[in-house]
Amino acid sequence: MTLIPWKGKQRQRESTSESSPLAALRTEMDRLFDQFLREPLGALEWPFGGPWSPPVDLAENDREIVVRAEIPGVDPQQLDLSVLGRELLVAGEKKDPLDRSGKDVHLSEIRYGKFRRSIPLPTEVDAERVEADYTNGVLTVRLQKVPSAQARRITVKG
Secondary structure, eight states, rough: OOOOOHHHHHHHHHSSOOHHHHHHHHHHHHHHHHHHSTTTTTHGGGGGGGOOOOOEEEEOOSSSEEEEOOTTTTTGGOOEEESSSSSEEEEEEEOOOOOOOOOOOOOOOOOOOOEEEEEESOOOOEEEEEEEEEEEEEEEEEEEEOOOGSOOOOOOOO
């Protein structure tokens, strides 16, 4: 069985005449499939005007949970953060800086619009001791664990 590289397949199609509606449909289906492989669930929502949510990393150590979200182009004053139980809510809006009225848009891949992301936390946190920083398009939220949720070393007597 011979494997055909995906990029080579695309170049081959681009070199052939794709003026028929069926060929245009195939090209669009291939684009959606390729995007789905890069972003499994986000690809289904965004092309059809649905909501989007920023990618998030979550890590923890003995004392705190650190959440990082990529949201470039968002005014940090427009972000809404809240902690409710074992959940961090991040909401905001990324506004399109271009006036697109009366213009033919040939390609638009940058996501704009409102977003809301609910991030489940692995343990209880102190809602009064939360720090948030927005630098270079990355929101970093540090949530201090409540003392009862912090790991404690127990010595075994023997």
